[in-house]
Each structure stands twice: as structure tokens, then as C-alpha cells.
Amino acid sequence: xxxxxxxxxxxxxxxxxxxxxxxxxxxxxxxxxxxxxxxxxxxxxxxxxxxxxxxxxxxxxxxxxxxxxxxxxxxxxxxxxxxxxxxxxxxxxxxxxxxxxxxxxxxxxxxxxxxxxxxxxxxxxxxxxxxxxxxxxxxxxxxxxxxxxxxxxxxxxxxxxxxxxxxxxxxxxxxxxxxxxxxxxxxxxxxxxxxxxxxxxxxxxxxxxxxxxxxxxxxxxxxxxxxxxxxxxxxxxxxxxxxxxxxxxxxxxxxxxxxxxxxxxxxxxxxxxxxxxxxxxxxxxxxxxxxxxxxxxxxxxxxxxxxxxxxxxxxxxxxxxxxxxxxxxxxxxxxxxxxxxxxxxxxxxxxxxxxxxxxxxxxxxxxxxxxxxxxxxxxxxxxxxxxxxxxxxxxxxxxxxxxxxxxxxxxxxxxxxxxxxxxxxxxxxxxxxxxxxxxxxxxxxx
Numbered sequence: 001x002x003x004x005x006x007x008x009x010x011x012x013x014x015x016x017x018x019x020x021x022x023x024x025x026x027x028x029x030x031x032x033x034x035x036x037x038x039x040x041x042x043x044x045x046x047x048x049x050x051x052x053x054x055x056x057x058x059x060x061x062x063x064x065x066x067x068x069x070x071x072x073x074x075x076x077x078x079x080x081x082x083x084x085x086x087x088x089x090x091x092x093x094x095x096x097x098x099x100x101x102x103x104x105x106x107x108x109x110x111x112x113x114x115x116x117x118x119x120x121x122x123x124x125x126x127x128x129x130x131x132x133x134x135x136x137x138x139x140x141x142x143x144x145x146x147x148x149x150x151x152x153x154x155x156x157x158x159x160x161x162x163x164x165x166x167x168x169x170x171x172x173x174x175x176x177x178x179x180x181x182x183x184x185x186x187x188x189x190x191x192x193x194x195x196x197x198x199x200x201x202x203x204x205x206x207x208x209x210x211x212x213x214x215x216x217x218x219x220x221x222x223x224x225x226x227x228x229x230x231x232x233x234x235x236x237x238x239x240x241x242x243x244x245x246x247x248x249x250x251x252x253x254x255x256x257x258x259x260x261x262x263x264x265x266x267x268x269x270x271x272x273x274x275x276x277x278x279x280x281x282x283x284x285x286x287x288x289x290x291x292x293x294x295x296x297x298x299x300x301x302x303x304x305x306x307x308x309x310x311x312x313x314x315x316x317x318x319x320x321x322x323x324x325x326x327x328x329x330x331x332x333x334x335x336x337x338x339x340x341x342x343x344x345x346x347x348x349x350x351x352x353x354x355x356x357x358x359x360x361x362x363x364x365x366x367x368x369x370x371x372x373x374x375x376x377x378x379x380x381x382x383x384x385x386x387x388x389x390x391x392x393x394x395x396x397x398x399x400x401x402x403x404x405x406x407x408x409x410x411x412x413x414x415x416x417x418x419x420x421x422x423x424x425x426x427x428x429x430x431x432x433x434x435x436x437x438x439x440x441x442x443x444x445x446x
Contacts, residue, residue, distance in 0.1 A: 013062040016072070017120060022059070023050055023073055046074060081128045082117040083175075087155065092177055093219065100125035100170035106219075110370025122170030129159055129171050140171075150246045154178040176218075178248045183228055193221065193364075194374045195414050198394050202377070203232040204441055205360060206295070206320060209431040210424060211313040212360035213301075214322045215331040220364045221372040222322040223248050226297070229320065233295055235262040240291055242284045243299035244269050265291065281305035282342075285312060294318065306338035306354075313357035321358075328361040328378040329390050355380040355388050359424060368401070368408040381421050392417045 050070050053059075061069055075084045086092045086105055094106040100119040106112045119125035130140050133147055140147050145164040151157050156176040165172050189196050206212060206229050214222045230251055233239055239262075241249050246268065253262045267288070270279040281298060282305040288296055289312060298309050298321040306323075313319040323338070325331040335354040336347050363376045377394040398412040419442050420428075428438060 013060050016061045016064075019054075019059050019061055019069070020073060020076055022057075023053055050074065080132050081119070081124070082115060083128065083132070086115065087151075087175070087177065089177075094177060095173075095175040097125065097129075097171060097173040097175075098169075099166075099172065110366075119170065122168055125170035126161060129161075129173060133157070133159065151175075154246060154248065156246060178223070178246065182231070182250075183224060185228070188225070188228065191372070193225070193372050195394075197416070198374060198377065198414065199228075201394075201441055202229060202360075202362065204433065204437065205420075205424075205428070206230075206318065207233060207237075208428045208433040209318045210360055210427065211317075211319040211358050212362065213331055213335075213358045214320070214362045214364060215325040215328065215334075216322075216364040217324060217326075217366070220366045222364055223299075225362070225364060225374075226320060226322060227251070230295065230297060233262075237294035238263040238265070238292060239295045239297065240265045240267070240288045240293035241297040241299065242267050242269075242281050242288060242305075244281055244302070245271070248299060249297070263294075265293075282308050285309060288312075289317065295320065297321065300324075301335065301338055303338060304342035306335050307342040310335065310339065310354050310357035314353065319357070325363075328363045328376050328392075331361050331363070332358075332380070332390075352386070352388070356382065367398075367410050369410045371410070373412075379418075379420055379424065381423070391421070393420060 047070060050073055054066070054069065054073075059069075064072065075081055080087065083095060083103075086095050091108050092105060093108050095115075096104045096106065098104070100122045103115040103118055104112055105115050119128065126140070132151060133140055133149075136149060136151050138147050138149050140159055140161050142163060145161045146159070147161075148158045149156075154177065156178065157173060159171055159173040161171045185196065185199050188194050188199055202212070214226050216222050227249055230239055230241075230249070235253070239251060241247075241251065241264070243249065243266075247266055249266060251262070251264045251266070252260055255261050267284050269281055269284065270277070272278040281303070285296070285298065285305055285308045295318045296309075296312060298305060298319065301309055301321050301323045309319055309321055323331060323334055325334040332351060332354050335358070336350040339345070339350045339354065340347075359380050361376075361378050361380075362374055363378075364372060365375045366372050373396045374394070375396050376392055379391050379393055381389045381391055383389065394414060394416055396412055396414050398410055400411045402409050402411075425438060425442075429435065
């Protein structure tokens with residue numbers, strides 16, 4: 001607690017906006033004396049000035065203690081207003097701004113509720129968002145009313161401003177906060193994301209060289225699931241991750257002495273208008289192939305890197321990736337579409353390439369009751385005549401849907417439909433999977 005608050009005696013309450021304007025005017029005259037370039041020291045200096053001014057003028061806002069008033073003043077003037085506490089909260093997944101007075105917060109447990117506070121005006125919203133964008137060198141104005149980028153390694157933002165949006169509404173924005181949860185196998189089982197048998201099956205397949213793609217919509221849990229799968233790779237195997245713009249994965253494991261015990265290389269793209277300095281996922285993938293990887297993770301296939309990813313998978317590398325699609329089958333057609341951005345190859349040929357490259361597809365979905373499920377795991381079986389059959393291995397079947405106290409409740413269960421084909425069984429054995437473990441996998445024991 002600030003010592004000044006122990007001796008603080010306020011006069012009548014004022015509205016926060018008036019106190020803010022008064023303190024801002026005072027600090028603007030003192031700004032030249034804030035000499036420290038270190039953020040923490042500068043924060044302490046600003047707090048000291050604010051504390052002294054609020055104490056001397058006995059300023060008070062109803063409902064806020066002395067320390068709470070200082071924190072809110074600092075957040076409003078230097079940070080990002082009430083957004084600050086949501087931006088750095090582990091339990092927050094997304095901040096959706098529909099207008100200055102309509103801000104919704106999406107939590108990791110599925111709740112979507114209005115923020116505790118709202119912007120006071122359209123101008124206030126624009127000012128805060130511009131400040132947020134400025135931190136990463138992005139500009140929002142009439143000449144550039146749509147901005148998309150990364151605020152930090154784990155924060156993606158898309159903003160729409162006037163004249164794209166109504167001037168009286170301010171801005172619209174989606175701020176995606178990527179906090180990959182390090183969940184254990186038991187956490188997925190407990191939450192109903194998958195059965196223990198399914199998780200063991202996927203872990204064994206990735207460990208012994210079967211490439212796979214995790215597919216689904218934004219927020220369905222693709223990254224969290226892929227992060228766990230990668231965490232099951234033995235420490236002596238080298239994992240090379242490739243991500244676009246921001247790093248979501250943190251797979252490095254240290255012992256109690258701080259020594260790294262596993263074998264991981266994390267890489268991120270660099271966007272630049274100069275082609276010589278521009279490094280995209282495709283280029284990183286090209287260099288990854290020469291970096292002795294055991295497992296290559298392409299964070300998300302969304303462009304021409306899809307062709308390079310399937311090439312890597314078809315030439316003996318183990319590749320795991322994600323993409324956006326609405327089913328296991330449609331994932332392959334999505335890959336075909338992405339590959340055509342690189343080469344003009346007919347769709348049938350590309351379909352044959354991507355189905356050979358990624359024999360396993362996992363489709364994950366966030367259901368209406370906010371639960372996340374692996375809805376289906378499929379295998380693409382290549383017949384002797386070259387035809388492809390998409391065979392379901394596991395699926396989640398919804399049996400009933402009801403509404404209880406205004407909340408959707410879905411009931412269903414997982415079922416094993418088929419074993420993997422003899423062809424994939426042979427590949428697993430050739431890649432070192434012990435026969436007893438394969439028999440356990442086929443027997444469905446967890």
C-alpha cells in the first residue's frame with residue numbers, strides 16, 4: 001500500500017474523467033523531468049507524482065481506494081485503460097470490441113461476458129487502441145482503417161476504424177490472447193476432449209513417424225492439443241517449430257538447475273517489404289529440413305507453405321500442423337487449395353500428394369456447451385489402384401441436446417470405429433514401435 005494513503009483525507013468525490021483530466025494536465029508539465037528510460041523506474045516516478053498530486057489536492061473517486069485510483073489513472077494514461085488487466089490475464093482468451101460501449105471478454109472456460117468497464121466515448125476507444133497499436137509500430141487512421149498484426153508474441157489483433165466503422169461507434173477489434181495451456185493427458189481426459197486411448201494412439205503415431213494435421217475453427221483448441229502431443233516426444237528427439245508472426249509454443253523443458261533437457265528449436269517468421277529480408281513459413285520450412293529435425297511443427301498452414309509441408313512429410317520427415325477446416329475430409333481439400341497458391345498443379349494430383357503426406361487428420365470442435373472435443377480421427381488409406389478411402393478411426397457421437405437453466409447441454413460418447421490399417425501398422429513397426437505396444441494400441445487398452 002502507498003504510504004500516502006495512510007494519511008489521505010479526501011474532499012468531496014469527483015467523477016473519474018475529471019480527476020484524470022486534472023492529473024494529466026499536471027503530469028504534462030512534469031514530463032520533461034521523467035528522465036529514466038527504464039519502464040519500471042519511469043512507472044515509479046509517474047506513480048510518485050500522481051500520489052503527491054492526488055494527496056495534495058485531496059482528490060477522490062467514489063468506489064475507488066487511494067491505491068486503486070492511482071492504478072487506474074496510470075492504466076488510463078500510460079497503459080491501455082481497462083483493457084490492461086484483460087491483456088495479461090491467463091484466463092482470458094479473447095477481447096472482442098464491437099463498439100466503444102460494447103466490449104465482450106471470452107474466457108478459457110467458454111464464458112463470454114461484458115467487460116467490467118467500457119470506453120467512455122468513441123474517441124476514448126480510438127485513443128486507447130491507437131496507443132496499443134503504436135507499441136508495435138502499427139498505425140490506425142483514415143488512410144489505413146484496417147490493421148492486423150501482433151502486439152506481442154502471444155497477442156494477435158485485428159482492428160477496424162472509421163470510415164470502415166461508424167464514426168459514432170469508434171472502432172471494432174478482435175484481440176486474440178494466446179495462452180497455450182500446458183495440459184496433461186489427464187486434463188484432456190477429465191474435460192472430455194478425448195479418451196485416454198485416443199490420446200495414447202495419437203502420441204504413439206506422432207512419436208513413430210506418422211504425420212498428422214489438427215483441424216478445426218479458431219478457438220477449438222488445436223494449438224493446446226498440438227502442444228501436448230509435441231510434449232510427449234522423447235527429449236533426445238529434435239523438434240523444430242515454425243510459427244507465423246508470433247510464438248505460441250513453449251516446449252523447452254529445464255531441470256531444477258535450469259539446464260535444458262529436451263531438444264527444441266522455436267522459430268518465427270519475419271515480415272518485411274524488402275523481399276531479401278522477408279522470411280515466411282515456407283522459407284523457414286526450407287531451412288528446417290537441413291537442421292536435422294526429428295519432428296517438424298508448422299504452427300498453421302494458411303498459404304503456400306502447405307506445399308512445402310506436404311513435400312517434407314512425403315520425403316520421410318514427421319510433420320504435425322494445423323489448418324482451418326470443418327471436417328477431416330474437407331481438410332484435404334483445404335490443403336489442395338492452399339497448395340495451388342504455390343504451383344498450378346491439377347487438383348487430383350494435389351489431392352493424392354496431401355493424402356499421402358498426412359495419413360491422419362484430427363478434427364476438433366468447440367461445441368455449443370463450450371466443451372472442446374476431438375470429433376473425429378481419420379486415416380486416409382491408399383488402395384493398390386491408387387484410390388483413396390477416408391476411414392474413421394475414432395469419433396464423438398452427440399446423442400442429445402437440451403437446455404438447462406439457459407445453458408446448452410450436449411450428451412454424447414466416444415467410440416472406436418476402426419483400427420489403423422496394416423500399412424500404417426507396418427510403418428510404425430519399421431520406425432521402431434515395439435510389437436507389444438502396437439498390440440496394446442490395437443487392443444484399445446489405455
